[in-house]
Amino acid sequence: MIDLRSDTVTRPSAGMLAAMTSAPVGDDVYGEDPTVTELEETVAGLLGHEAGLFTVSGSLANILGVRALSAPGTEVLCEASAHIARAELGAHAAVSGITTRTWSAPAGQIDLAQIRALISADLGPYFVRTAAVSVENTHNFGGGSIQRSYDVLADELDAIGLPLHLDGARLWNASVASGVPVSAYASRAAAASVCLSKGLGAPVGSVLVGSTELIREARVWRKRLGAGWRQAGVLAAAGLYALQHNVDRLAEDHANARLIAEILADAAPGSVKPDQVDTNIVVADLAATGKSVPEVVEAARTEGILVGGVGPTQLRLVTHLDVSTSGCRRAGEVVAGLLR
Numbered sequence: 001m002i003d004l005r006s007d008t009v010t011r012p013s014a015g016m017l018a019a020m021t022s023a024p025v026g027d028d029v030y031g032e033d034p035t036v037t038e039l040e041e042t043v044a045g046l047l048g049h050e051a052g053l054f055t056v057s058g059s060l061a062n063i064l065g066v067r068a069l070s071a072p073g074t075e076v077l078c079e080a081s082a083h084i085a086r087a088e089l090g091a092h093a094a095v096s097g098i099t100t101r102t103w104s105a106p107a108g109q110i111d112l113a114q115i116r117a118l119i120s121a122d123l124g125p126y127f128v129r130t131a132a133v134s135v136e137n138t139h140n141f142g143g144g145s146i147q148r149s150y151d152v153l154a155d156e157l158d159a160i161g162l163p164l165h166l167d168g169a170r171l172w173n174a175s176v177a178s179g180v181p182v183s184a185y186a187s188r189a190a191a192a193s194v195c196l197s198k199g200l201g202a203p204v205g206s207v208l209v210g211s212t213e214l215i216r217e218a219r220v221w222r223k224r225l226g227a228g229w230r231q232a233g234v235l236a237a238a239g240l241y242a243l244q245h246n247v248d249r250l251a252e253d254h255a256n257a258r259l260i261a262e263i264l265a266d267a268a269p270g271s272v273k274p275d276q277v278d279t280n281i282v283v284a285d286l287a288a289t290g291k292s293v294p295e296v297v298e299a300a301r302t303e304g305i306l307v308g309g310v311g312p313t314q315l316r317l318v319t320h321l322d323v324s325t326s327g328c329r330r331a332g333e334v335v336a337g338l339l340r
């Protein structure tokens with residue numbers, strides 16, 4: 001099977017497993033796991049922040065990051081297909097008492113005019129106050145797109161004193177593709193999360209970064225939510241290994257995604273624009289092909305290719321370190337055959 005449903009399906013390599021089994025560990029709730037501490041300090045340093053917190057998932061890192069910037073009864077603004085709005089099962093409302101209002105833009109991009117219009121100052125007892133703006137970079141359901149207006153938005157939010165939350169699950173991809181260091185993105189945000197378990201290939205884990213104070217509070221909330229952990233250094237070691245070995249190679253995943261997009265665009269013109277595939281995610285729109293998403297997903301499966309549906313007419317293929325260029329070419333050709 002060639003599995004392009006997500007970049008979360010990777011399995012730890014032999015080198016990564018060796019790093020995990022030889023990691024020094026301790027009780028992280030006591031702050032005594034040296035490998036966890038090393039990972040948190042390493043990622044905070046890379047992202048230009050004072051402190052980091054290792055979490056079991058990106059969703060948890062986002063729940064802790066958003067709640068650190070907001071309070072019950074306030075709102076966070078984000079794009080309508082953002083992971084925090086669509087894929088965290090209402091956690092920000094259910095767990096933290098925070099509502100979202102959204103803007104909609106092609107490829108999940110920042111839309112400055114819409115954001116300016118949405119921002120609601122503190123109007124006392126009349127309207128919900130906007131506490132933060134959250135931006136996803138790269139944008140997952142937007143097709144792995146890199147945010148074009150990130151710095152402009154960050155400047156505007158700075159000017160009015162509104163914090164930026166960065167969902168950087170795939171910030172590594174944005175950085176490798178754009179050449180902009182991860183710190184240049186993340187340091188603009190008051191809280192930022194990055195995933196180790198997507199394209200970086202670790203089996204588990206994300207890191208939330210922010211100020212020492214913000215992370216101290218997030219650590220309390222992580223424990224309160226039952227997600228403190230003990231000898232988590234075995235998992236942190238996988239993250240450290242991934243940071244050393246699997247960041248630069250993301251460029252291969254990006255080239256493979258472009259290759260798939262070109263094959264699909266040839267077979268079904270207009271379904272995808274290859275020059276808009278910024279990183280490792282290809283979202284193809286089947287609307288003009290007359291094929292349904294479930295039909296194509298099922299037919300691809302019988303030919304050994306796993307792909308996912310992310311909308312009524314949208315098919316998603318995500319490249320990653322466990323699928324080679326020839327595997328991606330084969331997957332592209334099989335799906336192209338089904339769309340033709």
Ligand SMILES: *Cc1c(COP(=O)(O)O)cnc(C)c1O
Nearest residue numbers: 057058059060083136140167169
């Ligand atoms: C995957 C992902 C997350 C976190 O997902 P988990 O499955 O909870 O680790 C957060 N944001 C985005 C944009 C993602 O793609």
